[in-house]
Every structure is written in C-alpha cells, then in structure tokens.
Amino acid sequence: xxxxxxxxxxxxxxxxxxxxxxxxxxxxxxxxxxxxxxxxxxxxxxxxxxxxxxxxxxxxxxxxxxxxxxxxxxxxxxxxxxxxxxxxxxxxxxxxxxxxxxxxxxxxxxxxxxxxxxxxxxxxxxxxxxxxxxxxxxxxxxxxxxxxxxxxxxxxx
Amino acid sequence: xxxxxxxxxxxxxxxxxxxxxxxxxxxxxxxxxxxxxxxxxxxxxxxxxxxxxxxxxxxxxxxxxxxxxxxxxxxxxxxxxxxxxxxxxxxxxxxxxxxxxxxxxxxxx
Numbered sequence: 001x002x003x004x005x006x007x008x009x010x011x012x013x014x015x016x017x018x019x020x021x022x023x024x025x026x027x028x029x030x031x032x033x034x035x036x037x038x039x040x041x042x043x044x045x046x047x048x049x050x051x052x053x054x055x056x057x058x059x060x061x062x063x064x065x066x067x068x069x070x071x072x073x074x075x076x077x078x079x080x081x082x083x084x085x086x087x088x089x090x091x092x093x094x095x096x097x098x099x100x101x102x103x104x105x106x107x108x109x110x111x112x113x114x115x116x117x118x119x120x121x122x123x124x125x126x127x128x129x130x131x132x133x134x135x136x137x138x139x140x141x142x143x144x145x146x147x148x149x150x151x152x153x154x155x156x157x
Numbered sequence: 158x159x160x161x162x163x164x165x166x167x168x169x170x171x172x173x174x175x176x177x178x179x180x181x182x183x184x185x186x187x188x189x190x191x192x193x194x195x196x197x198x199x200x201x202x203x204x205x206x207x208x209x210x211x212x213x214x215x216x217x218x219x220x221x222x223x224x225x226x227x228x229x230x231x232x233x234x235x236x237x238x239x240x241x242x243x244x245x246x247x248x249x250x251x252x253x254x255x256x257x258x259x260x261x262x263x264x265x266x
Binding site: 078104 | 158162165166169172180184185188190193194197210213214217218220221224228249252253255256259260
C-alpha cells in the first residue's frame, strides 16, 4: 500500500518491494515481445557505447605524447580484433540512434494509433506494426552499417 | 528526458560530420599523426570535437543515471547516482578538453 509521496513518486512498503523482480526482470527479454527486446538492446548498446566513448577519449589523449605514442596506440587498435570491435561500435551506434529516434516519436505520441476498447486477448494497441517495423528498421540499418564499416576497415580503402 | 533527446539528436549530427572527416580520404591515411594534428589545428573542427565531447558526455552519463534510477529508488541512491554521474561527466569533459587544447597547440607539449 502506498505510504507517502515525494516529488510525485509513490513510496511503497517493504512487502510490495519483495514482489519486484529487480535486475532479473530488467534483463528478461521474453514475455513482453519485441518491445522488450528493443528496450533491452537500447540499454545494452547505450552502456557499450558509453564504455567505448570513455575509451576513445583515453585513446585520443595519446596525441599529446607525440607521434610515437600515437602510433603505438594505433598499432594496438589497428588489428583484426580492433577492426571487429569497431564494426561492433558502428552497429551498436546505428541501432541506438535509429531506435532512439523511434522512441522520441513514440514519446511524442506519433505512431501509437488511436486508443481503443481493451478486448481479449488485451494486446496493447500502442504496440502496433509501426512500432515493430521501427525496431526492424533499426536492426536492418545496423546490419547495413556494419557491412559498410567492415568493407572500409578490411577493404583497405 | 528532454535533455536526453536534445543531446542525442544533436550528437547524431556532429558525430556524423566527425565520421565523414575520416572517410573523405582513405581511412588509414586519415589516422596518420600529421593529418590528425592538422584536424586539431582547424578551429571549426576543434569546436565540433568539443561539442561532441560535451553532448556525448551529457547524453551518456544521463543515460547511465536513468538506468541506475530504474533499478532502485530511494533518496540516498538517487542523490548518490546523480552526484556520481555528474562528477564523471565533468571529469571526462575536462580530460577530453585537455587533449583538444594540447593537440591544438595552445598547451605545452
């Protein structure tokens, strides 16, 4: 039972908290369909890109050590594994950006459809083909970007 | 969420320009020391790099803050997460700005 209110958030009792799934519920991609997979991927790609961003800032700081330090850092990254890692960065950033744009439209109410009477089997009308196709577009664009990135990195252009 | 969406959309444009700068010539040539330093001596490009740094730091650490707040809610946790992510954001912006300043030639190498 709600006990109090702070900045509009309802604080629940300890008993209510025991019913929560916590991190396990957050990571569970099943049961909620493609939207849940999209939610999960948006967070995983975001975390991965944040780690890459911090690493990239550190990597480019080797510029301040002169050509020797820069070339040593390049040797470390310009390997097949380094290129595969970069291709993963290209794919995750493309997915995160495209799906992020879909989420901005969704939050603005675009593509949700009209509200309707909840009938059995109670499928949410907001989770419609427009939303699902947005997720697929994000995945396909990520795959295309990874192919292009692979061609540039391994093609020696 | 508004700051998250604005920084995300703005970052998308500046990062696209940053990547295009690597693709206007052969990728491996574009990463040569002399070429990269020449980029850092180009003032509009320096402004672009600094904007990428600030936008992505805000977007990334605000995203991390949102994820951590989804996991648990109480006053101590929320304040701790907010303060830690802001501190990390300021630290990464300061470190990246230091690189830009030194590589631009304004600092002592």
